[in-house]
Amino acid sequence: MTSAEHDQAALSPAAQVTITGRNVDVPEHFQERVNAKLAKIEKLDPSLNSFHVELQHEPNPRREAQAQRVQITATGKGHLARAEAKEDSFYAALESAVGKLERSLRKVKVRREISRSGHRAPKGAGQVAAELAQEAEQTRQSEGKYDVDPYAGQFEDFEPGHIVRNKLHPATPMSVDDALSEMELVGHDFYLFIDAETQRPSVVYRRHAFDYGLIALAPEAEIPAVPAE
Template sequence: MDIAVVARNTEVADRFRAHLEDKLSKVEQLAPRARRIEVEITKEQNPRLADRAERVELTVVDRGPTIRAEAAADDRYAALDLATTKLMERLRRARDRRKNHHRRGGAKPIADFEELAPEPVVEELPTTPTPPTEPGEVVEAQLGDSPVIVRQKLHDTQPMSIDQALYEMELVGHPFYLFIDEETMQPCAVYHRHGWTYGIIRLNYEVAAKDAAL
C-alpha cells in the first residue's frame, strides 16, 4: 500500500516517516482493498496555538467511501497517535457495515433529519480561484486583494442515498457532507444538528431560456 506524505510549513524527518509507516501498517488488515494512504502534516506557526501546533491528517483512499481522520497536539508523534486511533475506529466501522450490509442485503436509515430550503446568496466573492482539474488535487489561492486563502479539492463521486451520505460523513469526520441524491439527482449537503439528529440542504436550479441558448 502506498503512503503519500505532504508537509506544510515543515519538514518530515526520516525517523518520523519510518514511525509513520509502522503505525499505518495495520491499516491493510482492516482495509485490504485500499490503494493508498494520504498523510498531511501541518506545522502551525501561530505561537498562541502551541498546544496544537502539530496537525496530522490521514486519508485512506479505498474502492469504497473515503475514510479520514485528523488530530492536533503539541507533539507530532502524539498527533499521529490520536489520528491513527480515530482512523482505525472508522475503518472498523466501515468493515462492520460492509459485513452487515452483505448479510441483510441492504441498509437501514441511521438517523432522522430535516430538510431546509437553500438560503439566498447575499454577497458574491470578488474573484473565483481556478478550481482543481484532477481528483485529489488541492489548489490554494488568495482571494483577490484580501488576505483570505481559499483551498479547493476535487473528489470523485457517484449518486447515493441519504443514508449512505450520512455514513460517509461519519467516516471522514466532517460536520457536513456534499453529495448527489440518487433519487432526485440534486446536489445536497447533510450536516450535524444536535445530538444524533441531522439536517439536509438541497439545491434546486432551473436553466433559464437565456442560459440554454448559450
Template structure:
C-alpha cells in the same frame, strides 16, 4: 500500499517518516485493500496554540472508498497516534458495515428534515462587460473541469475563496451518511438519487441527523 508523507509549513524528519510507515501496518491489518495512504503534517506558528501546534491528517484510499481522520497535539508523534486511533475506528466501522450489508442488514434511514426551497427573488444579472476578466467574480464564475480548482483573494482582505469541481454519482441518504462518517465531517454534500436534488446530510445531536434538499420554485411547481 503506497505511503506518501508531506509537510505543510514544516519540514518532515526522517524519524517521523519511519514511525509513520511502521504504524500504517494497523491500516493494512483492517483494510488490506488499501492502495494509498496520504499523511500531511502541518505546523501552527501561533505561540498561543502550542498545545495543538502539530496537526496530522491521514487519508486512506481503497478503491472508491476514502477514509479520513485528523488530530492536533503539542508534538507530531502524539498527533499521529490520535489521528490513527480515529482512522482505525472509522476503518473498522466501514469493514463491519460491508459485512452487515452482505448479511442483508440495512442501517435505519434518518428523518428527512424536508425540502428547503429558496424564496428570495433572483438577483439581477449585471452586463457581462461590467466584470473584468481578471476579477475574483470572473474567476469564480469560470468553467472548471473535473478535479480542477481555483483560488481567488477577495479585494485587499486576507479572505481566500477556493472553488473546485467534484464529480459524484447520485446516492441515497444512507450512503451519504456513510460517506460523511468516513471522512469525519459534520455534513456531507451529495446528489440524492431518489429526487435528483443537491442535498446535504448533517449531524444534529446524538444519533439524530438532518437532511437539506435544494430546489428552485420553478421545479417544485411542476
C-alpha cells in the same frame, strides 16, 4: 529476505505511503512509526491503496499546544478517508489522527453491515453501533467541537462574513447509505450529494449519537403543503 527485512515489511502497509513535511524535515524513525500505524489501519479496509501523511509546524506562540499538525488522507476504490490532529508533538498528533481515522473506518464498517442486514439490524450489530456512538460522543466531549480550525494559519487578515474557500466536487449519484459512509470517512458533520433514487441534490448530516438527517431540494410544486393548524 533477512529477518530484519521481514520484520520491516510486516510493519509496513501494502498500500503506497507518501510522507511530506511542510516547514519541517521528517526523520526516518518517524517514517517507521507512521508505516507501523498505517499497517494496522490498512487491515480495517483492505481496499485502501494509498496513504498521504502531511506534517506541518505552525509557528504560533499562542498555540504552542497545537503547533504540530498531522493530516492523514487514505484513498481506496472510489472512496476517501481523512483525519487531522494538532498537538504539542508530532508523535502525539500522529496518535490522535490515527485514532480518528480508525474510528471513522470502524463506524463505516458497522454501518455497511447494518445496511446489508436490512432495517432490522441483528442484535450484535446494534450493540456495536451503540458502543461506537458512545465512543464518538466521548471523543467529541474531550476534544471539543471547535478545537481544530481547518483554516488556521491560511489567512493573515480575516474579515468575518467573507467566503474564504471554494470547492467543486463530482456530482456522481449515490445512495443515501453511501453518502453517510462517505461523510464518516472524511470526518465531516454533513455531506452534499446527488440522490441516485430521486436525482435530487441532497445533504445528509449528523444529529445525535448514531442518528442522521437528510435534506433534499425539490421544485416547489413537488413539496407537500403543510396543513394549517
